[in-house]
Structures are given as structure tokens and as C-alpha cells.
Amino acid sequence: xxxxxxxxxxxxxxxxxxxxxxxxxxxxxxxxxxxxxxxxxxxxxxxxxxxxxxxxxxxxxxxxxxxxxxxxxxxxx
Amino acid sequence: xxxxxxxxxxxxxxxxxxxxxxxxxxxxxxxxxxxxxxxxxxxxxxxxxxxxxxxxxxxxxxxxxxxxxxxxxxxxxxxxxxxxxxxxxxxxxxxxxxxxxxxxxxxxxxxxxxxxxxxxxxxxxxxxxxxxxxxxxxxxxxxxxxxxxxxxxxxxxxxxxxxxxxxxxxxxxxxxxxxxxxxxxxxxxxxxxxxxxxxxxxxxxxxxxxxxxxxxxxxxxxxxxxxxxxxxxxxxxxxxxxxxxxxxxxxxxxxxxxxxxxxxxxxxxxxxxxxxxxxxxxxxxxxxxxxxxxxxxxxxxxxxxxxxxxxxxxxxxxxxxxxxxxxxxxxxxxxxxxxxxxxxxxxxxxxxxxxxxxxxxxxxxxxxxxxxxxxxxxxxxxxx
Numbered sequence: 001x002x003x004x005x006x007x008x009x010x011x012x013x014x015x016x017x018x019x020x021x022x023x024x025x026x027x028x029x030x031x032x033x034x035x036x037x038x039x040x041x042x043x044x045x046x047x048x049x050x051x052x053x054x055x056x057x058x059x060x061x062x063x064x065x066x067x068x069x070x071x072x073x074x075x076x077x
Numbered sequence: 078x079x080x081x082x083x084x085x086x087x088x089x090x091x092x093x094x095x096x097x098x099x100x101x102x103x104x105x106x107x108x109x110x111x112x113x114x115x116x117x118x119x120x121x122x123x124x125x126x127x128x129x130x131x132x133x134x135x136x137x138x139x140x141x142x143x144x145x146x147x148x149x150x151x152x153x154x155x156x157x158x159x160x161x162x163x164x165x166x167x168x169x170x171x172x173x174x175x176x177x178x179x180x181x182x183x184x185x186x187x188x189x190x191x192x193x194x195x196x197x198x199x200x201x202x203x204x205x206x207x208x209x210x211x212x213x214x215x216x217x218x219x220x221x222x223x224x225x226x227x228x229x230x231x232x233x234x235x236x237x238x239x240x241x242x243x244x245x246x247x248x249x250x251x252x253x254x255x256x257x258x259x260x261x262x263x264x265x266x267x268x269x270x271x272x273x274x275x276x277x278x279x280x281x282x283x284x285x286x287x288x289x290x291x292x293x294x295x296x297x298x299x300x301x302x303x304x305x306x307x308x309x310x311x312x313x314x315x316x317x318x319x320x321x322x323x324x325x326x327x328x329x330x331x332x333x334x335x336x337x338x339x340x341x342x343x344x345x346x347x348x349x350x351x352x353x354x355x356x357x358x359x360x361x362x363x364x365x366x367x368x369x370x371x372x373x374x375x376x377x378x379x380x381x382x383x384x385x386x387x388x389x390x391x392x393x394x395x396x397x398x399x400x401x402x403x404x405x406x407x408x409x410x411x412x413x414x415x416x417x418x419x420x421x422x423x424x425x426x427x428x429x430x431x432x433x434x435x436x437x438x439x440x441x442x443x444x445x446x447x448x449x450x451x452x453x454x455x456x457x458x459x460x461x
Contacts, residue, residue, distance in 0.1 A: 014230070014328055016222040017275045018213045026213030028274075030223055030323055040323045042212035054230045070211030 008060040009034050009076055012052055017045060027051070029073050031058055041071035084309040086173040087300035087458060090120025090293035091417040095189065096406045097257050097286055102194030105136065106147045108289035109189030113148065116291035121303055122183055128152050129181030129294075131168035133159040135190060135202050135409040144187060154181035160317070161203075161444025162357055162402075164188075165292075165412035166451035170313040172294045182295065186416075189289030190408035199285055199409065203445065206321030215274050218282055220322035220446035221360040222274035227328040228362065229276065231377065236276050238380025239361040240267035243280050243403055245389030246358065250400025252390060252430035257286050258404045267361075281361040283402035283411070290413040292420070300458065306424045311346070311437075313453035314339040322446040329377075333370035333441060336452040341372070344454050348373045351454075352435040353422050354394065355415035357443035358401040364388065367441050368396075371452065395432045398422055412442040412451075419455050 010033040019025045027043040029052055041060050043052060052058065052075060059076040062069050092115025095108030103111075109132070117124060130152045134140035141157040144150075154175045158167055165186055172184035192199065201217065214220070228234045244264055250256035262280065270278035300307035316332035316339075319325045341347055348371065356364040365379035373394070374382035388396035397403070399418045402411040419438035421427045435457075442451040 014223040014227040016214075016219050016226055018215055018219060019272050019275075028212045028214045028219055028223070030328075038208075038323050040206075040209040040212055040214065042214075054227070068211055 004035060006033050006035050006037070010058060010060070012054050012056045012058055013038060014054060015052055029058070031060060031073055039071060041073035043073050084311050085177050085297055086294050087297050087307040087309045088292055088416070088420050088455070089295055089300050089303050089307045090116040090118070090122065091420045092116030092119055092291045093414070093417060094289045095191070096255055096288035098193050099287060102191050102287060105134070105189045105191050106143060108191065108287065109144060109187050109291070110147050112189060112289040112291040113185055113187050116185065116293045120293040122293060124148060124150070126183045127185050129154040129172055129175055129184035131156045131172050131184060131186040132188060133157060133164040133410065134188070135192065152181065154184070160449035162359060162410040162412045163315070163442030163444035163449045163451040164410065165416060166313065166440055166442035166453050167315045169292070169294065169310060169416065169453055170315060170451070173310050173313070176294065176296050182299065184294040185291060186294065186413060187289070187291040188410060188413045190410070191287045192409045193285050193287045197285065201409070206323060208323045209321055217446055218277055218360070219274040221362055222277045223322055224325070224328040224366070224447060225276055225360070225362040228366070231329055234365070234380045236268055237264055238365065238383065239281055240264040241383055242358065242361040242364050242388070243267045245392070246397055246401050246403040248389040249398050249430055250404035252428070253399045253405060254428070256400045256405045257284050258400070277360060277362070283359045283407035284404070286406040286408050288406040288408035288414070290417050292413060292416050307458050308420045308423045309456050309458050311454040311456050312340045312344040313451065314343070315449070315451040317449045320445055320448050325447060329366070331366055331370050331447050332450040333367050333452065336450045337371035340452045340454055346437065346454060351437050351439045353398060353419065353432045353438045354396045355398070355401070355419050355438065355440045356396055357411060357415065357441060358397055358403050359407070359411070359443060361403065363443055364396055367443070371439070371441060390430065398427065398430050398432060415440045415442065423455060423457050
């Protein structure tokens with residue numbers, strides 16, 4: 001077994017949106033990383049421009065603004 | 078993984094208890110024990126003869142011990158294998174192997190839950206994967222939504238395709254006394270239902286109910302001395318491909334490809350031989366996926382197949398004839414109820430929903446996040 005550090009770039013394999021009762025929505029994506037491993041990451045949706053689609057190229061960042069680190073995915077532009 | 082190449086065992090009794098959304102709930106053990114007593118009565122077998130116990134629970138890690146204590150049993154064989162909703166089809170396989178090897182002679186497979194009465198929510202003992210933490214995913218719905226979205230992307234499957242599964246489910250439930258949701262629905266009503274995790278709406282999701290079920294399995298020789306309409310286990314197979322949805326190799330293809338291939342090969346049967354199917358419908362996507370993976374249609378054609386053949390009452394391929402997890406009941410794990418419905422169809426005891434001339438039934442269980450798959454073929458003892 002060996003460990004490898006990901007470059008955190010990848011392609012969206014599938015995506016779903018979770019609507020909330022207050023009208024907000026959150027995106028949840030499965031991202032196939034360039035290294036071949038697949039992870040789940042989230043993204044906030046405040047408008048149509050925030051939406052991510054299957055096959056979009058994305059970058060994952062790690063945010064630690066609460067107790068547990070979160071994987072956040074954004075379009076890799 | 079394991080499989081049974083039968084027939085060496087037969088189901089001689091089935092029973093249910095506490096199904097629905099009761100006003101005055103009992104405990105899980107009370108309704109599970111009631112289902113066991115009912116199944117044993119159906120079989121004409123006394124409680125003292127039970128020497129094999131097979132159960133799983135979403136709330137009690139030692140459920141087999143709890144059930145044995147409650148019923149006063151001292152079995153020689155105990156199995157608490159838990160692979161989610163598919164567990165009980167796998168229990169059928171394990172019980173058959175245990176009987177075949179002489180470890181027990183009267184096996185009871187049982188499950189019960191009062192999740193609706195307790196919390197009004199799905200109760201799941203599953204720990205979140207470290208690769209899936211920190212998102213807004215609503216599990217398990219979002220896991221199935223991701224698989225559905227990928228199927229739509231690759232094959233053009235539509236929400237209307239999924240809605241037709243729900244419509245068929247309600248149509249069957251309308252014919253089933255005791256089903257939790259018996260009001261027929263239209264495709265439009267399913268599409269207008271509140272979205273939970275795109276593309277799955279509330280009506281695409283299984284019910285949250287209470288309920289318990291039990292099955293009694295004995296050797297084929299013993300079954301021949303009992304009731305005339307015993308149901309043979311022709312063959313069964315279990316497989317897994319992952320646990321977390323992020324680690325599923327391909328979201329559009331489940332390990333049912335493996336279990337279906339093995340169980341048909343072991344029995345010498347094909348999908349064309351099957352008269353009625355019970356496919357674990359935790360979500361409307363599932364029957365569509367399993368029809369493809371078990372070989373009833375080509376990969377990607379599940380939606381069109383359901384539309385053209387028809388899986389509801391009067392359709393060409395009857396699926397989930399009591400209404401399934403979408404309409405009959407879904408007390409956390411549903412697998413045991415699929416076995417019970419298949420037995421009722423094979424015994425011609427299904428009343429208004431009875432499918433004509435049923436000789437072979439397929440039961441397919443799903444567990445986790447499309448993670449565990451288990452398939453069994455059942456038949457009238459006189460059918461082969």
C-alpha cells in the first residue's frame with residue numbers, strides 16, 4: 001500500500017441538488033479525481049451560475065470553518 | 078460470495094405483524110415475535126421445534142440474541158448477518174446451507190422495526206464514509222439520487238420513467254389489504270411531489286412505516302410431509318461491490334449483474350421463465366436498475382422496457398405485487414416482506430392482486446447504497 005497526495009483536480013461523475021425549505025439549495029457531487037480516486041464534495045447554490053454538471057472539470061478545496069473539514073468543489077476555470 | 082444451488086429446502090410458513098403507521102405502537106420485539114408465531118402457525122410447526130434463528134436489525138446489534146431470549150429459544154444455529162435490506166434473502170441462503178449441513182432443521186428468518194412510531198424517520202445504523210463527510214447529502218436518498226442522475230446522463234432515462242414505477246406500485250397496493258398507501262397516483266402527481274434530492278422526489282422514496290415479517294424454512298423432505306403448497310428455494314446468490322456510494326465502481330450497474338448470472342446459471346432458468354418479481358424498491362430507480370442487471374432487458378433500457386411491457390396490474394411482467402417498499406410498507410429494511418409476497422403469489426393466496434399461473438418467482442434484495450445484492454428464485458414444489 002502506498003499513499004499519494006491528490007492534486008485535487010477532477011471531473012464530476014454525478015451530481016445532485018438538495019433543496020431546503022427556505023429556498024436555498026446545496027449541491028453534492030461525486031468527483032473522479034485525476035489520480036483515479038472518487039470522493040464526495042459539496043457546493044453552495046445561490047443562483048443558476050453556481051450549478052455544476054456531470055463532466056464539468058472541477059477543483060476541490062478543503063474548508064475548515066467549522067469543527068469538521070469539508071470538501072468543497074468549484075468549477076476549475 | 079456464497080450461493081445455494083437447490084432445491085434442498087422449502088418455505089413452509091410466512092407471517093407478518095404490526096405493518097403500517099399504528100396509533101398505539103408495540104415494541105420491535107413484540108411485533109417480530111408476533112410475526113414469528115404467525116409464520117409458525119402457518120407452517121403447522123411449534124415454537125419448540127425452532128433450532129435456527131436468522132435476523133438483523135437497524136437498532137439492535139444483538140438482535141438475534143434478543144429475539145431468542147424473548148421467544149425462549151435455544152437454537153443450535155444463529156445468524157445475525159446484516160447487509161441492509163437484502164439481509165433476509167441472504168438469510169434464506171444461509172439457512173438453506175445450515176439445514177443442508179445438518180446444523181439446524183427448522184429455520185426462522187425474522188425482522189421487525191417500529192421506526193415510524195419511534196421517530197417518523199428512516200433509521201439507519203450506517204456510519205458515513207470518510208470520503209463523504211461534510212456535505213449536505215441527505216442519506217440514503219442522495220446516494221440513490223446520484224446513481225439516478227448518472228443513469229439519466231448516460232442513457233436518457235427520465236423522471237417520467239421513474240414515476241411509472243411509482244404508479245405501478247400504488248396500483249398494486251390498491252389491490253392489497255393492509256398496504257400503507259393504497260391511493261392510486263398519476264405520473265403528474267409523482268413529478269409534482271416535493272423534491273428531496275434531485276432527481277428524486279418524495280414519492281420516488283420508500284415509505285417510513287412499522288412492520289415485522291417472518292419466514293419458516295425446512296428441508297424439502299420435511300416440507301413434503303407438511304402443507305401441500307410449500308415453496309422451494311431453487312437457488313440464491315449474494316454479492317457486494319462497495320459500501321459508500323462514492324466507491325461504487327459504476328453508478329449505473331450493481332452487483333445484481335453477478336447474482337442474477339449466478340442464480341440463473343445454477344438453476345438452469347432464464348428471465349423468460351420468471352412469472353413474478355419482487356425487486357427491492359427503496360427508491361423508484363431500483364426496479365429499473367435491477368431489471369437491467371438481472372437480464373430482463375439491456376443496460377440503459379429499463380425505462381423504455383417498463384413503459385412498453387408494463388409492471389403494474391395487467392402488465393406483461395408483474396413487479397412488486399403488494400405495492401413494495403414504495404407503497405406496501407418499509408420499516409427500515411424490506412427484504413423479508415418480498416419473500417412473503419413471493420410465497421403468497423406462488424400459493425395463489427394473493428386475492429385481488431393474484432397473478433395468474435405463477436410457478437416461478439424471483440426475489441431480489443438490495444442493501445446499503447446499492448451496496449449488497451441478493452437474488453433468490455422460488456417455485457411451487459410441484460413446478461419442477
